[in-house]
Amino acid sequence: MQGLHLTADLHHCRCDSVWLVDADRLGSWCVQTVLACGLQPVGQLLHRFPDSLHGPGGITATVLLAESHLCVHTWPEQKAVTLDVYVCNFGGDHSVKAHALMDALLARFAPERAQHNSLLRGLPAPAA
DSSP: OEEEEEEEEEEEEOSOTHHHHOHHHHHHHHHHHHHHTTOOEEEEEEEEOOOBTTBSOOEEEEEEESSEEEEEEEEGGGTEEEEEEEEEOSSSOOHHHHHHHHHHHHHHHOEEEEEEEEEEEEOOOOOO
């Protein structure tokens, strides 16, 4: 089975700060965006961390996909976000959808700077 794993580290995000601290709003947007990109959400887990002396707590938002997962981690005190999009390509190539999802996430957070990584994982499916 082969898959595509995309990650991005976003720095100095220029989005409205609500996207970095409101877990329900971010979670709903993530599910809508996953669907708009042609992927299938099958579950979701959201966690908001408590506020600290450094500022408001961040979020971990995970959307389980039939194709694999999306994870978003926010650090509002640093205006930073890390992204993780992984799709397995067992039943078909979902790479274009994964890239579309990553592009939508980048547009949402509007970072001044982003570090991107792409990793092909696993072996190609055997010929039928």
